[in-house]
Amino acid sequence: MTTDSAAPTSSNRGIYCEGAGCTVLVTAGGDFSLVSSAWIRALGYLGEVQITAAGDLSLASTTYVLGGYIRASAASMSMASGTSLNTDYRGYVEDTGAGKPGGTTYSYTGNTYYEQSVSGGGAGYGGDGGTSCQTHGYASLPSGGASYGSSTWPVDYGSGGGFVYYRKATSTGYGGAGGGRVHLTIEGALVMGGIITADG
8 A cells, every 4th residue: 555645644444645635545456345343534624535456356344545536446345244445525625626616705893683694505516506595684695616526427536615704703614515426336246335426
């Protein structure tokens, strides 16, 4: 296992990398297995995990792979119950990405509304993002982000949600991060007992 940015760190159950754009690279000339409770994590922003096995790739119960981009290539692959390939919220951060929405600014210094907030717009991807909602009439109503990529063949990172500013000592509300990417190239059987997620 190697990384393209810095030496990966290992524990008794797994290996991980840190730092923006870090990559954990796993190459096996035959079969490759993650034993029970083992894990691989690319913790950096848009971090990648790439696994290539000439033989079978298997994930035993309670194992998982976490990263912004998970790419696996193998002759066959099996995921037991309780396993996961997880790229949830590992895409673009707030207000970034091709589908980023508008933001909104709320400024009111009275004593009635300044603890209330408004929401930013939703990010787009295979379709347009949702328009913001608001809690009062002192702010703009930003639109959602424009669509990009494909709804049936998604290969891009998800965009981050819209930001919010509201004034009480200039507090900031943050939009959520977009989902990551998963790409599997399996020549033979893919036995799926676990889950693959890319929520944003």
